[in-house]
Amino acid sequence: MxxxxxxxxxxxxxxxxxxxxxxxxxxxxxxxxxxxxxxxxxxxxxxxxxxxxxxxxxxxxxxxxxxxxxxxxxxxxxxxxxxxxxxxxxxxxxxxxxxxxxxxxxxxxxxxxxxxxxxxxxxxxxxxxxxxxxxxxxxxxxxxxxxxxxxxxxxxxxxxxxxxxxxxxxxxxxxxxxxxxxxxxxxxxxxxxxxxxxxxxxxxxxxxxxxxxxxxxxxxxxxxxxxxxxxxxxxxxxxxxxxxxxxxxxxxxxxxxxxxxxxxxxxxxxxxxxxxxxxxxxxxxxxxxxxxxxxxxxxxxxxxxxxxxxxRTEPLPEAPEPIQPVGHGLELESVAFRHGDRRVLDGLSLSVPEGHRLAVVGPSGAGKSTLLQLLARFYDVDAGAVRVGGVDVRAIGTEALMAKISIVFQDVYLFDGTVEENVRLGRPDASEAEVRAAASAARLDEVIERLPGGWAANVGEGGALLSGGERQRVSIARALLKNAPIVLLDEVTSSLDPVNEAAVHDGIERLMADRTVVMVAHRMRTVRRADRIAFLDGGRIVEEGRHDELLHRAGRYADFWSASLTPAAHD
Missing domain, CATH: 1.20.1560.10 (ABC transporter type 1, transmembrane domain)
Incomplete structure (x- = not known):
């Protein structure tokens, strides 16, 4: 013993x-x-x-x-x-x-x-x-x-x-x-x-x-x-x-x-x-x-x-001599990934030039969220390579990689603490002015004004004392405060009411400005403004191009657009 x-x-x-x-x-x-x-x-x-x-x-x-x-x-x-x-x-x-x-x-x-x-x-x-x-x-x-x-x-x-x-x-x-x-x-x-x-x-x-x-x-x-x-x-x-x-x-x-x-x-x-x-x-x-x-x-x-x-469970291996990427472009080359017995991605290749926006759409189970997780190296690929700034993510130190990426998930988890403590997770050493500016850009200040205690209000375990839209605004403010050059968005407005969706959308637009962005979405308000759209199905890219180009082709994306069209899509 x-x-x-x-x-x-x-x-x-x-x-x-x-x-x-x-x-x-x-x-x-x-x-x-x-x-x-x-x-x-x-x-x-x-x-x-x-x-x-x-x-x-x-x-x-x-x-x-x-x-x-x-x-x-x-x-x-x-x-x-x-x-x-x-x-x-x-x-x-x-x-x-x-x-x-x-x-x-x-x-x-x-x-x-x-x-x-x-x-x-x-x-x-x-x-x-x-x-x-x-x-x-x-x-x-x-x-x-x-x-x-x-x-x-x-x-x-x-x-x-x-x-x-x-x-x-x-x-x-x-x-x-x-x-x-x-x-x-x-x-x-x-x-x-x-x-x-x-x-x-x-x-x-x-x-x-x-x-x-x-x-x-x-x-x-x-x-x-x-x-x-x-x-x-x-x-x-x-x-x-x-x-x-x-x-x-x-x-x-x-x-x-x-x-x-x-x-x-x-x-x-x-x-x-x-x-x-x-x-x-x-x-x-x-x-x-x-x-x-x-x-x-x-x-x-x-x-x-x-x-x-x-x-003794082996973690993801760290590179013995980590390489610091210079740029912020993203690339997936012939990526294959299995989750258990299921092949989620199969020979997937795409690239996102630095400062560009890529929207990934497709049916449920197509592998969209998995694609984001591979970019953030939550998993390692079974085959192929994922690169950030031209460097394989496996050759980048974990802290260096995470410093370059801000992630906003659909399901936001907040720690049991104050609003300010949860926002500061993005950058603990940020000044008070920077925290307030990030909150204003995410329209979190509107929430703070009506919360008893304001910035000192407790959010509860998992953020249970806030609504879904309020939690999402905290998450966006946290990402804005981090100010990372790469932003990954995972269907952040898919379950919000119109008022919160509009507020969150404004925050997302500020978050994406001048950054390399990969977004997964069902609602098309931000998708059609992406520099390029990739339609993912069965772990493969079946269509790729700009919004107008894909509609003109009358293919899978056009059908998806018609099926998911909402009044908000015409805004």
Whole structure:
């Protein structure tokens, strides 16, 4: 487990963990050695001159004092190391998740990552702070005491040593049972977490269907399965706990019988037998706690293994020597891309000269949004190349690429904070005047004037306290503030009311001015003003040209234009 923990934490945190483990091990060994001094103490007390026990008692007291200091220091170090690593682990996990391709985030990942990022990280990092010390003590202290027994009397030491493989076998067997139960429980937890999220997101649908007062069957079923899995996990621990108790009690009984036999035969004194039994009693306590502590450690190990699997998932590769593109033109050359078993783009080629606007239209599922995601390198292509400024995006550093691109999605996500904080995400170091100018250009100032609190108004989780049009204006203001030379737009006005659509359209026009633009749209108000239009279907460009040219051809684009024509298209 320690090796996996060090791998998960990374090289930067390996040294404090090793130092903590070493100190905890030394503390456990000192505890066992301090108990060894009980043998000469008892031997002197039961001998002809009890005063001979005084030096041994002083030595015993000193050893206990040293152990107490070491225990305090090791526990404090473990707690401080655990809390420090918890912060570092959250940063490492967050940075890694941000580098994974979007294709990794399947539907089931939401619940899995939420459980892992909350319960999983806390449980694994809590091992260092709360479980590692007792666990090492439960292993090292009895082992040290057995060595002491062997030194004082080899027969009793061997008798105690017999229990070692039995305890190890029980721990291994219990560990496998717990691992199987933990895997099942984790699967149920992930499903239940996903169902809770689904239940919350589905409230409008449930209420519209008159089911707001009814129980949500899918959520109830997942919670019942979680309850059953948790019960099975608890029950899987009981045989190991009972077996360990039986072994420890049998070992103590065997030592008592053997010690009595040796004492009656004159091979050992009564004081030595009593001392060995005291040592055996000190072995029993940590061994009996091993079942409970070991179960918690194994459960944390399961979480650690899942965390390790996420961190070992390969992110998009970074170029060893990144190239900085000079221009802002865009090019896709013979691009092929698959999403699962489905081929989304097949041999697609197009180019957008610097400062020009390309509109991409086509039926749903044609691959329009995927094209934008490839330009932003949310995925890597399976074949072909995507270039920005003549440089393959795989050869550009991620930060350098993102600095050149502003993206406005159809579904805007805002972080739970103020309006200003969400706008400043575009450029955190922007001046107040620049933020206000971006808001004015996006017509966000109209929204801010009517919000209680103005710029300090909280938008809620995901922007839930704002309307769709208001969220879109925040997104456009954020993109304007970023002032990137390339703009990617993904159907930003497709679900807005006429008033918000007009406001957003004005903001989009300002955002696109003098920039390289690729826009995906269903509504044609901005499409017909593009320098070029590409009609995408089946992952291929089937038509390409200016708006008037494509209408004159009376092909697929002309049919699409006629079918999607709205009064707004004549503005």
């Amino acid at each position: 320690i090796r996996m923990l060090l791998r998960v934490l990374g090289h930067d945190h390996a040294r404090p963990v090793r130092r903590t483990v070493a100190l905890m091990t030394i503390t456990a060994i000192v505890e066992g050695l301090s108990y060894a001094l009980l043998v000469p103490v008892l031997r002197a007390l039961f001998g002809s001159d009890p005063e001979d026990a005084l030096p041994w008692l002083i030595a015993f007291g000193g050893a206990v004092a040293v152990y107490a200091v070491l225990r305090y220091v090791s526990d404090l170090l473990g707690f401080r190391t655990g809390t420090a690593l918890l912060r570092g682990m959250y940063h490492r996990l967050g940075d890694h998740l941000a580098r994974l391709p979007l294709g990794w985030y399947s539907t089931g990942r939401v619940g899995e990552v939420s459980v892992l990022a909350s319960q999983g990280v806390l449980q694994t990092m809590g091992v260092i702070a709360h479980l590692l010390g007792p666990y090492i003590s439960a292993l090292a202290t009895p082992a040290t005491i057995v060595v002491v027994m062997l030194a004082f009397n080899w027969q009793l030491g061997l008798a105690a040593l017999v229990a070692v493989p039995l305890v190890a076998a029980i721990q291994i067997w219990t560990g496998r049972s717990i691992a199987a139960g933990d895997a099942d429980r984790h699967e149920r937890e992930t499903e239940a977490a996903g169902r809770v999220v689904e239940y919350l997101q589905a409230q409008p649908v449930l209420r519209a269907g008159g089911r707001s007062v009814q129980r949500f069957a899918l959520l109830d079923d997942s919670l019942r399965e979680l309850q059953r899995a948790s019960r099975r996990t608890v029950l899987s621990v009981l045989p190991g706990m009972i077996g360990l108790t039986v072994v420890v009690q049998a070992m103590f009984t065997a030592l008592l019988v053997l010690g009595t036999y040796l004492a009656l035969g004159g091979a050992i004194g009564a004081a030595e037998v009593l001392a060995i039994l005291v040592l055996a009693g000190r072995c029993a306590d940590p061994l009996l706690s091993l079942a409970d502590i070991g179960g918690k450690v194994r459960s944390a190990r399961s979480e650690l293994a899942r965390l390790d699997a996420v961190l």
